[in-house]
Amino acid sequence: MVTNLEQLPPGRNAVVVALGGGRGMVNRLEAMGVRPGKQVRKVSTQFMAGPITVLVNGRQLAMGRGIARRIQVDAGG
């Protein structure tokens, strides 16, 4: 099931399929470990359109929802 990181429920694992957004943002995400093929785990979602946190390579990243929305992931099943 392909969805995006914003929609992925907390506690679920998924594999990154594609990154959207400008070249600069894609570069930064890749450099921070979010790349196609990478396994990510959604940790939490803050209320009131707050940021989400994910676990990549055993490290926690926080990102705004707009960024998370542009990251396509495959949640399996």
Next chain:
Amino acid sequence: MAGSGKSGGGERQMRVLLMGNPNVGKSAVFSRLTGAHVIASNYPGTTVSFTEGHMRCDGRACRVIDVPGTYSLQPDSRAEEVAVEMLDKGDVIINVVDATNLERNLNLTLQLLKRRLPMVVALNMWDEALEHGVRIDTDALSERLGVPVVTTCAISGVGMKDLQRSLADARAGSLEFDDADRWTLVGEIVEQVQRIEHQHPTVGQELSHATVHPVLGPLIAVVVLAVSFDVVRLVGEGLIGHVMDPLFERLWRPVVVWISGLLGAEGILHTLLIGELVEGRIEFGESFGLLTTGFYIPLAAVLPYVFAFYFVLGILEDSGYLPRLGVLVDNVMHRLGLHGLTVVPMLMGLGCNVPGALALRVLETRKERFIAATLLSVCVPCMAQLAMLAGLIGRHGVLAFAPVLGSLFVLWVVLGTTMKRFVKGLTPEILLDIPPYRFPYWGALAKKLLMRMRGFLREAVPYVLLGVLVVNLLYVLGIIHWAGVVLSPVVEHWLGLPAEAAGALLIGFMRKDVAVGMLAPLNLSLRQLIVAGVVLTAYFPCVATFVVLLRELGVRDMVKAAAIMVVAAFATGGLLNLILVGVGL
């Protein structure tokens, strides 16, 4: 590069660049190598512009440059642009790599290799990597990259000698690859040199998840901040009551009493040095002489709180809690046109607005910098001022502080939401690496605390003395009286303060702590203390902060910000006065 045989002299000094991802410990490596004192903390972006120091390598003096952390050499942000510019000026690179996060760090390492500069890789946080079961074959990594690889733990100093020695073997890497295959190559190398043993979740990771949990997180934050506040208050009060006050009373009082007697207890020199006697007695807080209040304010009234504050801030910084707090408040901060990590400069501003203002440089857009700078100067009182207010308001109990901090907080929200609507520009979304929790390393914490205390004393003592001197001169020249008359419609009728309080507004531009000190002899009521505390915080920054903000914002934006400050301060002060009178205070 090594063994050129020539000694220093007229020859250009070799430049060593410290480069790496954000928050891998470059600043810690820098201070170990150079002995220079720089602030290192556990969150990204501690170093916003480059810092230079000196060290000896190969028996020659050379310059070490601490370059801001970057994830890549594609110039997507200002920090990266700075890094790329610095590359053209460097002779040798020390690439500092976070050993616990090899894959991500190697991306930059490979980009650096392409520049064909002599390089050494320092696998930093080696102790932490071992603890987490990360095993890296350094020989294999060194062979693969074609440059020396040493393991270090900069915060404790382990491996720094090896790193220094390895600089003699620094060489340009031999790895050939196409840029498009970089990530594949990174994966290949990691596969080859790294093994990860047991990776069960540690207490730190569990705690890490709890502190950004949408429900638990804010609860934990409230507890952390409440405990921090209490610790600062208790340590500050304790040090004043049990150490500084007794010291001043027992050791310093006899000295100033003797001097006062020598001067015949009156006259211009007595006024300048000792000040006014209160009922025939020297009062360190109220007499307002250079030797009495001039020393008492920075050393006895403020220093204990500054010490307590930076002690607590240091623990929060080095543990890694602050980025998590940034994530929790991000949604609220976005309503003010800021993003979550701006909470860090704001907290630093509570210690002193100057470092807070400098830290605003990490913000990417003009809109963010303008809003944050204005909110910092209007709504964030510095510890020097808070400590003095604690002395005055504290007599009415801890709760008497709530209206002051509460009003400033409400003003912060109202002003922020307003500016968000009217200031043009963008506020980028947060994208933040959250470092693992670490136990603060006490040695590093103590060093940082000491540096900040020294910084405070160097800034505060001369300015406070100057401030006290100016206060006396203004009194003698009648300027304070004149200001009281001119400003009386605002000060007396609108703010409900005695006309003499106008003098505090004048002096507040020099030092806020001296300004609050001027209120001490006026015997203000609680209502007046609350109003004066809020207005003195909000109406204008002190001159040191003003200079920094002027440089960071530019003249045009600073004028706008200043107008906002003055209007916001007097509007709030007047309304607050009306409300407090209304509730019968």
